[in-house]
Amino acid sequence: MKSIATLILNRNLPKVTDKLYMSIKKNEGYLTDIFVIEAGSSKNNLSKYTTWYANSKSVKKNGLRFPRGMNYGLYNLWKENLFHKYDAFFLITNDTVIKDKKTLLKLYRIIKNNEKIGILAPTSKNWGENRLIGRNSFKFSWYIHNHAYFLNKDFLIKIINTDGGYQNFLFDGSNFRGYGLESELIAKAYANNFAAAITNKVFVEENEDYLLKYDDLIKTDSYSKNLNLYYKEGLKWMKKKYGFNNKWLLQNYVKLFYDDFFVNFPKYKKYKI
Numbered sequence: 001m002k003s004i005a006t007l008i009l010n011r012n013l014p015k016v017t018d019k020l021y022m023s024i025k026k027n028e029g030y031l032t033d034i035f036v037i038e039a040g041s042s043k044n045n046l047s048k049y050t051t052w053y054a055n056s057k058s059v060k061k062n063g064l065r066f067p068r069g070m071n072y073g074l075y076n077l078w079k080e081n082l083f084h085k086y087d088a089f090f091l092i093t094n095d096t097v098i099k100d101k102k103t104l105l106k107l108y109r110i111i112k113n114n115e116k117i118g119i120l121a122p123t124s125k126n127w128g129e130n131r132l133i134g135r136n137s138f139k140f141s142w143y144i145h146n147h148a149y150f151l152n153k154d155f156l157i158k159i160i161n162t163d164g165g166y167q168n169f170l171f172d173g174s175n176f177r178g179y180g181l182e183s184e185l186i187a188k189a190y191a192n193n194f195a196a197a198i199t200n201k202v203f204v205e206e207n208e209d210y211l212l213k214y215d216d217l218i219k220t221d222s223y224s225k226n227l228n229l230y231y232k233e234g235l236k237w238m239k240k241k242y243g244f245n246n247k248w249l250l251q252n253y254v255k256l257f258y259d260d261f262f263v264n265f266p267k268y269k270k271y272k273i
Helices: 014-028 057-062 065-079 103-113 153-159 181-191 209-213 223-242 247-264 266-271
Strands: 004-010 032-039 050-054 088-093 096-098 117-123 138-140 149-152 195-206
Touching: 004 014, 004 065, 004 103, 014 032, 014 096, 014 103, 032 065, 050 065, 065 088, 088 103, 088 153, 103 117, 103 149, 103 195, 117 153, 117 181, 138 266, 149 153, 153 181, 181 195, 181 247, 195 266, 223 247, 247 266
Parallel strands: 004 032, 004 088, 032 050, 117 195
Antiparallel strands: 088 149, 096 195, 117 149, 138 195
């Protein structure tokens, strides 16, 4: 039985998605099942490996974006009684670049050897945090930059919302573009006695060229417009939910949970940044 469920989010870029799917399957198909979530793609732009096709009128128009897209996939695993089969879940978009052929194995070993890690994120080669982590290592953090999350099932069971549909299964679906979603997830980890870790044992990159060059094909906003709405809508969500007027306040809120974790579990201080 495979230990990991890898979820790939696609919208109208089937060749890109299929290439990523086949790369993961070829290198680590023995370790992971792979599920492709179609976020309102046109029928002629579906991945060959589509697992679930979200095709309501609103999704076809606006897509799902990362929060709702991953909620959709995880919820379907739950609904189909597949969720409990796996020890961990790897959430990525189709513009993710994975070069190390043992990426999932290395991430899985970290979680299996460190039961308190609920969230694990590979760094990018250009992250300044690599200097804080040290060479080929990992540290517990209160902030993660990217949207490549390796999640421990034991942590997810503590926080998922199984009542109702997919909208808020893991992430807050009202935060459409996902500004601040990583901070909210990390706060939930530390509040439930799990940690969020970043590692440079493997690197994962994001190829932003797809959004820059193919926004019309993806049927999304231009890169600059999307970035502007990402901040504008995200700040509105943050103020409504938390009363915070900027992301720095949300990160400070998360850091309170982070610091408390090491008070409660002092043996993990060696992993503190």
